[in-house]
Amino acid sequence: MNKQHENNKYNDPHFPFEIYRTDITGTFPEGHGFNDLHWHEELQFTLIKSGEVCIQINGEEIVLQENDGIFINSGVIHQMIAIGTGSSYHSITFPQSFLGFFSNSRLEINYVNPYTEQLVLPYIILTSNVTWQENVLTNLWEIEKIYLDTSEQKVAWQYQIATLIVQTWLTIIQSLEFIPKKAISQKSYLHFERIQTMLRFIHENYAESISLADIAQSASISSSECTRTFKKFTHTTPYKYLINYRIKRSLDLLLMATSPISEIALNVGFNQTSHFIKEFKKQFGYPPKQYKDFY
DSSP: OOOOOOOOOOSOTTSOOEEEEEETTEEESSOOOBTOOBOOSSEEEEEEEEEEEEEEETTEEEEEOTTOEEEEOTTOOEEEEEEEEEEEEEEEEEOTHHHHSSTTOHHIIIIIHHHHSTTSSOEEEEOTTSHHHHHHHHHHHHHHHHHHOGGGOOTTHHHHHHHHHHHHHHHHHHTGGGSOOOOOOHHHHHHHHHHHHHHHHHHHHTTSOOOHHHHHHHTTOOHHHHHHHHHHHHSSOHHHHHHHHHHHHHHHHHHHTOSOHHHHHHHTTOSOHHHHHHHHHHHHSSOGGGHHHHO
């Protein structure tokens, strides 16, 4: 499977762990936020901090409420969509090596790889309505508290976090009989590979003049199959995804405000400034020149 994915950056390479905090103004530390379709090799637990968030994951749509959570497995295509301006979430991200202690360990072979490979467990919804899920959420909120409240960090706080992560994973695998399995067929794998290839093409070439045929050709499929695959995974067309991605890439340039709108539009792939302004207003409700005033 292609690995054109989110490359997470860790503050401490000797402790590869991060909590990404996202609201409608962006993500800190820098990373994927709302309306960014992506995947990553790491494992991720996401906690809904406020409001409601719709998660599109492997073509499905799930709406989570404040204080709910979700486990997102390695290689799973997903994006978060805000429902209202007050939506926010935190994503706890770490490599699966946290769970196996060392490479090729019995723990990794028996209790990690079988559940992180082959997309047999793409995601797990977590709510406080089920006891074992509530226990998982309790651990995750404690991890967040330890990591983010630096004034309260105690000796060996990294050990505390690592221990809670392992406890959380143990709770999950002990509860697997209650978690529905999702068999992934060879055909589904083919669709995953195609969408990842086409997303990579768009992400690398969005500033150029690219067409539906170009996107389809990147995955060696027809234009009609390209459109069907995009609608399955993104619930939108390849063209609309491209436009939205160009708008997303323009936001940092607008905040810097060192270039005129016409130049920013050109830099993100819009040949006409008027088209950029029209699509921006359609998405945000106001023209791009006012974006900095809001944020």
